[in-house]
Amino acid sequence: MSEFSVDGEPVRFVEGQTVAAALVATGRVAWRTTRTGRRPRGVFCGIGVCFDCLVAVDGVPGQRACLVPARAGMAVTTGEGDDD
């Protein structure tokens, strides 16, 4: 298993999984907060259509976790602001 980081914390993943799949495999289903209602969101459609699972990858915001393949050493940041 390899590792990438989510908000500085290590997440182990199987090579070939997306960031979303790796997070769900660890039991995490939410990693973003909505702008208006401050509600938690994570993966919903899983195929890049709904944009609920947005994260920042290596500092670049607006990335769909369900589409981005996890890569060892990748720095994923989550939380607020990703949907602005």
Add this chain to the structure above:
Amino acid sequence: MTEPADLVVVGAGPAGMAAAVTALAGGLRVALVDSGTTVGGQFWRHPPEHARAAIPTDDLHHRLREHRALCGALSAGREAGRLDARLAHHVWSAVHEDGGFAVHAVDRRTPPRERTVVLRAPRLLVATGAYDRQLPFPGWDLPGVLTVGGLQALLKGGGVVAGSRVALGGTGPFLLPVAAALAARGAEVVAVCEAAHPGAWLRHPGALLRNPGKWAEGAGYAAALARHRVRVRPRTAIVAAEGDDRVTSVRIAALAADGSPRPGTERRAAVDAVGVGWGFVPQLDLLLPFGCRLTETADGNAVVAVDDGRRTSVPGLYAAGETCGVGGAALALAEGRLAAESVLADSGAASVLGPARRAGVRAAVARGRAFARALALAHPVPPAWSSWLTDETVVCRCEEVSAGTVRAARADDDARDHRQVKHLTRAGMGWCQGRMCGPAVHCLAAGEGAYTPAERLVATPLTLGALADLDDRPSAATDTGGTDKECS
């Protein structure tokens, strides 16, 4: 491939693969573009090739023999220098240019890096598939509630089971393979809530009799579900999901004939994941800006109108699979072949199938379309589905617009379609551009008629930086960057 292509195929699911392989067999040079990291689309979604030993998923698939044959043919086409396979390329626009087509894509093979690519050819085939149709219900925005397709994508693409106690709900046969796959991977499927009445199929005996393969497929799922003791509950629906930060339970109700919950039938089931889907919405984003003639299918979707060779009303533009109406993988394969045959004929190239086999494929398409129609009529969106909504229920997930706000736009401001509702309430104006809430807002506002998605001039968001690098020289050869080695 250094020569310009004769055909660009967008979408490498069953339809696009079959089309590309047929066009290659006919001697054409083909560019095949897909946003996925492998070919196969949603139906044959796989982990990347290098990861398949670590993430085995073959047991979750159907028709793998055809998949392998198509992959083999694509690999041969690439080795012969006639296939330009562009995986992890997201097409954001397709336009007319110099009598042909220019397909603008973003290369996202190494995210977050983005690079623009333009693929040009005299002919374009759009086989972009479909995604799950959603109907909002209280709590559907809670983490742990996914689309049925999302649950399956995690399974087939990453070997990940999204929960240990899962409830599925909605309508249509797609619920069954996902329930079977979840159970096969150790999840407890606590309920499969199918809104339709099983007897609805009896009104379409002809479509069933002419498609015996579908019987076998259905029997296979029934056996798998029985083995895992999973019960399909007809005429029920998940009418609410509950929990604080993630879903912890669902409320399930028996449905009256119009789809409204029967009073006194509600019960609660503890779950940690939910999958919902009400059929599919065809992905028409690249087709609508061309002004192709549209038509309606029995499932309530507007789809692109095609002739019996899968030609759209725009010369040089073809469609196959779900963009012509939701119908499943077998139909998509046949339509892909048929569309490529038309491309060959219109390019002055010889037929690959020959007249007899082409007639056979045409007949299979007609049978498949009749089955799809029967399926849509047997698994309708329940007319009274909106009775599950409270005024507080989120309808537009992106902009967090509630059912009450959408209803007020209709009642107070006389909004009669999803475009008017969007202008008044921002529903459909967020990141997903109405892909999730569009059909529901259409139902709430218009109440009838087929759902035609809003025209989206940019089909996938891209950075201004990537746009600034855009290669817009009309006569330039296609981009010289690396073609994907991985094709299966």
